[in-house]
Amino acid sequence: MAGSSKKMRGQYISRDTFEKNYKPIDGTKEAHLLCEIKWGKYGKPWLHWCQNQRTDIHAEDYFMNNIFKAMKHPVRCSVTWYLSWSPCADCASKIVKFLKKYPYLKLTIYVAQLYYHTEEENRKGLRLLRSKKVIIRVMDIADYNYCWKVFVSNQNGNEDYWPSQFDPWEYPLAGVQIPGRGNHPQHLLE
Template sequence: MAGSSKKMRGQYISRDTFEKNYKPIDGTKEAHLLCEIKWGKYGKPWLHWCQNQRTDIHAEDYFMNNIFKAMKHPVRCSVTWYLSWSPCADCASKIVKFLKKYPYLKLTIYVAQLYYHTEEENRKGLRLLRSKKVIIRVMDIADYNYCWKVFVSNQNGNEDYWPSQFDPWVKENYSRLLDIFWEYPLAGVQIPGRGNHPQHLLE
C-alpha cells in the first residue's frame, strides 16, 4: 500500500470508501479514521480523514504521530474520532501514552465495528481507554448521518443515504461494547431503539 497511488488521507472521504468501510457488519478489513478537532470553546472544527498506512501503521497511530503532532497547538482541545474499527490492544496502549503527553486533550471515539472483540487483550485495551476517561461509543444512525454530511465528498446535493437498515447491527455492537465494559453478560438488559441508545452507560 505504501507505493500505491490510492488516496489514503485528506479532509474528506469518498462516498464509496465511506459506504464500504463504515458498515456496522461485514465491512472491509481496512481501518479508517475520520477526525474532528475543536480548539477552545468556540473554535471552528478542523476535519481530516486517514486510513492504515501499510499494514504496520494503524490509522490511530498515523493520526497521533503525523497529523496531530504536526499541529503544535498547546491549548485545550477536544478530538473526536469516527473509526471503522475499534482500537486494537496495541493502539489502546499508544493512545494512553498520547493522552499523557497531551493532557489538555479530550478524546471521544465512535466505532462502527468492534475489532476482534472476543479476544481478551482487545477487551482489556478498550477498558484501559475507558479508565483513562476516553469516551467510547458505537456509531448510531445519527452519527452515520452526521459523518455523511460532514466528511463525505462529492455528494452534489444527494441525500440518498439511508443507514436505518444498520439498526439491528448497531444494537448488537452496542450490546457487545457494554458487555466489555461491564464485564458480565447482558442478560435482562434492554437494548434501546433507534437513535435512543443510553450512550452515557458507555462513559
C-alpha cells in the first residue's frame, strides 16, 4: 500500500471501517486490530488500532514490531486485542515468541471471525495460544458495543451497536473445539 493516503493506524477507527471489517459473517479479508494497553493496576488505558500493512505484514505483526516494541516499559501490563480475524498459524507462533520476550504482558484476544478455521494449522495455532495462557474468545454483543463506544470515531458514544447478520449460535467453531468442552460457541475457544 505504498503511496496510499488511506489511514492504516491511529487511536480511533472510522464507523465505516469498523462496520465493514468487524462483521461476524462475511467481513472483508483485511485484518484490523483494535488494542487497549493498561500499564500497572491503575493506569489509564492506551488505545490504538492498525490493519495489515501490505500482504506480508499482518496487523498482529505490526502491533508487536512497531506499536508495542516502541514502548519498552518492563512494567506489568494487560493488552487486549479486538481482531476482525483470528490470528493465522504463522501469527500464532509469532505471538508466542513475543509473549516469551515480554513475560510481564498478559494478552486477551477477541475475534469477530475465525480465519480459515477449517485448516488444521490455524486450529493448531489457536490451541497453541490457549496453551500459553492467552485468553481468546469470539466477540459477543457486549464486546461489539464496547469497541463501538471506545474505538469508533464520529459517534456520540451513547448508541449501542448490533452487527448485521449477528447470530452467536451460527459461528463455525466446531473445528477449533478444545477437548473436554461442550459445543456452546462461548466455550469453544475458552
